[in-house]
Amino acid sequence: MTYQRLTQSASCGCGQSKFEVDGVPIGRFICHCTICQSLYKAPYADVVMLWDGAITLPEDQPFTFRKYRPPPALRRATCDACGAPVIGFLRLAPFVRLAFSVATNFSDQSLLPQSSVHIFYHSRVQDVDDSLPKISGYWPSEIAVTKLLFSHPH
Ligand SMILES: [Zn+2]
Ligand SMILES: [Zn+2]
Secondary structure, three states: OOOOOEEEEEEOOOOOOEEEEEEOOOEEEEEOOHHHHHHHOOOOEEEEEEEHHHEEOOOOOOEEEEEOOOOOOOEEEEEOOOOOEEEEEEEEEOOEEEEEEEHHHEOOHHHOOOOOOEEOHHHOOOOOOOOOOEOOOHHHHHHHHHHHHHHOOO
């Protein structure tokens, strides 16, 4: 399956924290982890994954990066104005650097791939009734995300 190249801007909900996207997404998944639940103030996050080279951050960044878990945790940026997550980066290996942002941050969501899997489903606060696979457990969830990389090589 080949996804459409995304060439668009994205931003947090309040619009203060913007970034540019130019690249083919790797995949999209629904994350039920407790960090996403608390940062997004929602039962889960609907996340689009790209190569980090697809992302251009502005020079003047009204957002702050933090790590919420020891390595290999995501570096997540939250907006200084609204507190919502803007973008996250993960270095899996020297040449495997990924970027993550929620679907609603993208200016044209019609071009995004469909979500293909639920991860960290063991920490869900709400059951989801759909036909997608539901992965429980830390490593099985990480592996499910890694599999997206191999199904959409770039
Ligand atoms: Zn999560
Ligand atoms: Zn904001």
